[in-house]
Amino acid sequence: MRDVVIVGAGRIGATLADMLTLSGDYAVTVVDHSADQLAMLDVSTSIATAKVDVTAPGELEKVLAGKFAVLSAAPYHLTTRIAEAAASAKVHYLDLTEDVKSTRMVKAIAGKADTAFIPQCGLAPGFIAIAANSVARTFDRLEEVKMRVGALPQFPDNVLNYALTWSPEGVINEYCEPCEAIVDGALTEIAPLEDCEQFTLDGIAYEAFNTSGGLGATCHKLLGKVKNLNYKSIRYPGHAAIMKLLLNDLQLCKRRDLALAVLKHAILPTEQDVVVVLVEVSGEKNGKTVTEQFSRQIYAGYVGHARRSAIQITTAAGISTVLDMLANEQLPQKGFIEQEDIDLDAFLANRFGQTYGRSESLNKVA
Incomplete structure (x- = not known):
């Protein structure tokens, strides 16, 4: 069982939390600065939550201590701060940002880190x-x-x-x-x-x-x-x-x-x-x-x-697949990893990546 933290209790964060928890291989904690947002977290399973101001020095680092990875489903302007916390806590880092400037800063942080940093793990980029x-x-x-x-x-x-x-x-x-x-x-x-x-x-x-x-x-x-x-x-x-x-x-x-x-x-x-x-x-x-x-x-x-939207499903499936490949040591365990280095066949063969093999609506899980 891998312990992971998801930053952001919005729709993407909720979909991601459910997807990972339902696999049976991940214990998920969702953090957000808003207690109201956490209270409204729309998940179908029991998931740990924590109210955390990620901009406050040291707060996110406390939550990340001893975890396997942090996955950012937060607004792009928080990307750099979350990456810095991941490096300090020595956990793997994945995000969904489309912001080019933030990704450049993540790459710089990754150069001095002891773990893997994999930005842009969603649909596009991703x-x-x-x-x-x-x-x-x-x-x-x-x-x-x-x-x-x-x-x-x-x-x-x-x-x-x-x-x-x-x-x-x-x-x-x-x-x-x-x-x-x-x-x-x-x-x-x-x-x-x-x-x-x-x-x-x-x-x-x-x-x-x-x-x-x-x-x-x-x-x-x-x-x-x-x-x-x-x-x-x-x-x-x-x-x-x-x-x-x-x-x-x-x-x-x-x-x-x-x-x-x-x-x-x-x-x-x-x-x-x-x-x-x-x-x-x-x-x-x-x-x-x-x-x-x-x-x-x-x-x-x-x-x-x-019920989840297609963009929620594809985005969550993208970052879940990359996390799963990282956990299975199909990806390097340290340094900056780009989506372009990930093999398509290996991605589509993954249990989460199989979402992208479908061209019809997903079936409801009983």
Whole structure:
């Protein structure tokens, strides 16, 4: 039995706690700064909780003492603090952040740590990088790598064709921050919400546009090996134009607090969602020019007796798989580990990673 701590008692933290506890191999403690949030923790099993202000020096370290790992499901601005506590307590560290600056700081902390530090273990960044790099490795010469991910309502009911399927703070962040890409062989930054493209997958029309953070370290891994590489978020048609009006034309990107308030006020969350993953790689194999695709569609379902959204399930499954691989010594036990170094077949073979092998709704566990 491995003792782990989850920081963050939100929906992702609750799903993760249930997923790990139900496996029978992990004893979970969920910590949060809010007693009310902990009281509302929506889990189907008995899980230990603790009210902890992670920003207070030494408080999180006390909880981490003697544990196997800490998993951050907290807002991205707490990433560095939690990583510092993990290093001090000498426990393994995993997170779900999409924030590029925070990940760079985690890498610096990992350089002096005695345990493994594995950031960006969710969907995007996370699984999308594992999938893209695994497909890319089968090519003799790479021309283009396209990475596309969306968490979308199955039944959109507003002009944005969107619902708050995950952290609204994270949505605003990825719509406002510069985006890494490789263009004509050079590493560069491109603007968010731009380069909107239209495509159809399984008869459904989508759009995709630049957003920040979903690439992980893929740009740096494939720099010098691919001509063009980019990451875009998938939405239903029309979404990008409205968000550009709000964030760019009305300059709410400079007032993210106000943009966040608008989203929370106007858009309701949903548990009837679908996660769409699409990787497209083109290049040369055995002297022939080819294009290959990897796609997944994962729907909302159940973890234990609790109904969870698709984004909750895929995100929790991503970090649970990496934790399980770490516990089984399938990954290095020390230092900074990137998602791009994780083998796709090993990931999908894992009991938690099998979630990504499904393209239909999960069955309820009796």
